């Protein structure tokens with residue numbers, strides 16, 4: 001029998017058992033499959049009925065899904081703020097310099113303006129490729145030094161590798177005492193690439209999304225989560241101003257969570273390297289290679305290992321317990337995943353085919 005037929009049969013049988021399982025009451029779904037002691041199935045389902053990380057944390061703890069040493073060391077829930085907790089008049093009354101007009105800079109400038117901030121200037125290099133776009137969008141454009149001079153809030157929206165020199169040469173000499181500097185990522189403060197003097201507020205407003213998507217959601221009346229942190233509160237009003245700025249980005253519609261520069265930066269680097277850019281790509285590569293080396297057509301392998309990943313991640317983000325369902329099915333395949341994770345040499349991952357061939 002050709003392997004693909006076996007795969008189809010396996011897939012039919014999986015679909016059949018999945019449909020049967022779905023028809024059971026929600027509470028029974030996650031217990032019908034044998035759960036490993038550390039399984040997060042129940043917790044994930046529960047969490048997906050609610051929204052947001054605080055709910056997820058509560059659910060995972062309540063279900064005992066996280067192993068006990070981890071549960072014991074969990075930090076208290078982060079404070080979460082919404083539009084009604086933020087005073088937009090604070091940022092509206094400020095002159096805001098947005099330095100950089102890329103993914104984040106453009107979105108911040110546009111969302112701030114649409115939230116009623118009227119005095120915005122964009123800071124860019126004289127030969128910047130994004131200068132024309134900023135002007136087309138209707139913003140006055142100066143150099144970073146010029147935009148910083150006289151600004152009440154300086155939003156540093158240039159790529160992180162440029163922060164050290166930009167700070168030293170253009171922002172630090174021109175930022176006025178009592179002004180606030182806002183970063184969208186904690187890296188340069190966490191690792192000392194910038195060293196703000198004690199006379200300025202230093203705030204983190206890190207929206208959890210790429211710039212164009214944040215803008216798209218803002219225009220649709222929605223928002224993304226935002227991590228807020230205060231590294232330095234020279235004026236005593238840094239937190240309120242940070243909340244106001246984050247709300248003007250549209251994040252108050254979703255949730256602004258108060259944390260630290262270090263937590264945002266370190267977890268961001270970890271997540272990026274382990275899940276978003278590291279783990280996911282490695283997994284797709286390994287699974288694709290496994291199928292191809294086993295003789296399956298590359299096109300078919302591409303569908304299964306790459307193309308359909310998008311469908312699953314979309315499901316993961318949908319309400320109605322989709323994450324929990326997938327997590328339950330995923331528990332079944334844990335052994336196969338472990339085998340695959342062992343490498344993509346010919347010998348590794350045999351167990352995966354054992355089920356379908």
Ligand SMILES: NC(=O)c1ccc[n+]([C@@H]2O[C@H](COP(=O)([O-])OP(=O)(O)OC[C@H]3O[C@@H](n4cnc5c(N)ncnc54)[C@H](OP(=O)(O)O)[C@@H]3O)[C@@H](O)[C@H]2O)c1
Pocket residue numbers: 099100101102103104105123124125127128129130131144156157158159160162166184185206207209210211
């Ligand atoms: N991208 C995201 O999804 C995302 C998400 C959360 C947080 N962040 C954070 O947001 C910040 C900005 O990242 P980004 O992705 O928006 O950057 P980006 O898309 O690469 O845009 C960088 C912008 O900064 C300008 N620029 C670079 N060097 C400059 C300098 N020395 N002086 C003035 N302008 C300069 C660039 O203009 P020219 O090169 O044309 O001169 C461009 O307009 C970073 O701290 C990043 O970690 C990004």
